[in-house]
Amino acid sequence: MKRRWTALAGMLALLLLAGALAHFAGSSPGKSADGFLAESTADPMAESTEGSLTGSSAGSTDGLTMHYLDVGKCNCVLVKSADGRFMMIDAGSNGEDETREILEYLEDQGVETLDYLLITHPHKDHIRAAEAVLETFPAETVLMGDFEEETVGTKTFSGFLDFLEKSGQRVSVPEPGDVYPLGEGASFTILVQDDSAETAEEELNDCSTGLILEDEYQRFLFYGDGKEKAEEALQNSGYDLKSDVMMVAHHGGKGSTKKKMLEAVNPRIAVISCGLDDEGEMREPSDKVLERLEEAGVSVYRTDRDGTVVISGGSDGLTVRTKEQSARPGR
Numbered sequence: 001m002k003r004r005w006t007a008l009a010g011m012l013a014l015l016l017l018a019g020a021l022a023h024f025a026g027s028s029p030g031k032s033a034d035g036f037l038a039e040s041t042a043d044p045m046a047e048s049t050e051g052s053l054t055g056s057s058a059g060s061t062d063g064l065t066m067h068y069l070d071v072g073k074c075n076c077v078l079v080k081s082a083d084g085r086f087m088m089i090d091a092g093s094n095g096e097d098e099t100r101e102i103l104e105y106l107e108d109q110g111v112e113t114l115d116y117l118l119i120t121h122p123h124k125d126h127i128r129a130a131e132a133v134l135e136t137f138p139a140e141t142v143l144m145g146d147f148e149e150e151t152v153g154t155k156t157f158s159g160f161l162d163f164l165e166k167s168g169q170r171v172s173v174p175e176p177g178d179v180y181p182l183g184e185g186a187s188f189t190i191l192v193q194d195d196s197a198e199t200a201e202e203e204l205n206d207c208s209t210g211l212i213l214e215d216e217y218q219r220f221l222f223y224g225d226g227k228e229k230a231e232e233a234l235q236n237s238g239y240d241l242k243s244d245v246m247m248v249a250h251h252g253g254k255g256s257t258k259k260k261m262l263e264a265v266n267p268r269i270a271v272i273s274c275g276l277d278d279e280g281e282m283r284e285p286s287d288k289v290l291e292r293l294e295e296a297g298v299s300v301y302r303t304d305r306d307g308t309v310v311i312s313g314g315s316d317g318l319t320v321r322t323k324e325q326s327a328r329p330g331r
Contacts, residue, residue: 062315063312063313064213064215065311065313066213066245066311066313067080067105067109067308067309068303068309069102069105069303071094071273072098072274072277072304073125073273073275074098074125074126075090075126075273076088076092076129076273077089077090078111080109086111087114087182087188088114089118090120091129092126093129099129099132102129102132103129105308106133106136113139115140116143116182117141118143118144119144120208120225121207121225122152122157122160122204123154123204126225134167141170142170143180144171145207146195147200147207152200152204175193177190188211189214189239191210191223191241192234192237194207195207199229203229205227205230205250206229206233207230208230209223210223210230211223212241212243217314218244218314219243219244220244220311222247225249226249228256228258230249231261243265245268245271245311246269248272248273251274252274252285256289258292262293267298268298269301269318270293272284272303299320308322
């Protein structure tokens with residue numbers, strides 16, 4: 001029998017209806033988890049200005065704060081609104097130890113529940129920690145494309161579907177043009193969502209959900225592991241892609257972050273989540289991608305050398321905090 005997200009969504013929505021208006025505690029960022037939160041700052045507007053944090057807090061801001069967690073060749077991003085609401089974009093990890101570190105990090109940031117967990121696509125390096133995250137920090141809504149279990153064909157995804165079926169989590173399939181609020185004054189817009197079996201069978205990465213998170217001050221772009229086809233879809237979506245910060249797709253793989261995409265986004269900062277893969281190889285980021293970012297004058301942060309990257313926005317601009325004190329244009 002084929003299972004799809006839409007087959008689960010109706011039942012799960014009923015199970016969670018009573019909790020649909022839940023609010024969160026946790027407006028304080030709290031203490032950092034060991035090995036995660038940075039101990040230094042860098043001002044990307046000055047490109048190489050460095051400083052030190054006086055404590056482990058990410059600091060106060062009247063804008064969005066993005067935590068790009070150091071999870072190797074996986075993706076896991078925690079988002080906090082100015083009024084203390086939380087969401088996650090993907091929940092990848094390399095195993096149980098790293099999953100525990102993710103949970104500790106979220107707890108230290110004051111997370112109790114999530115407004116949303118958005119899964120860009122169902123590869124294991126984007127969902128392996130999702131079940132543990134939701135067990136510990138339930139989400140008001142899980143957002144993910146309507147993928148067929150047989151098309152994805154992995155034990156990790158099948159197990160995640162089993163968990164969702166039993167847990168009562170509310171599941172919703174995002175559509176292009178959908179706008180979701182995140183606290184007061186912030187929201188994210190779904191730009192593209194191609195969950196068709198045809199695309200999934202050809203290249204599951206190109207099924208990645210594309211979205212822009214924004215408030216009155218800054219814009220942040222994400223599109224999972226989207227490659228050339230996904231980038232073309234984004235450029236043809238009719239949306240303004242210009243963003244202050246972009247998360248580099250596919251861990252900096254050579255099939256993504258093409259010149260036309262960079263021209264459309266025109267970012268000041270790019271973050272690459274990268275590290276050793278399951279075979280212990282370092283295949284990304286691609287030199288070609290790094291060269292394109294350098295030519296575009298983009299300040300690049302990499303989790304493999306900078307650790308967790310915390311970017312705080314607001315009326316005073318952007319502040320970047322990393323573990324290793326770095327703000328490098330391009331390479």
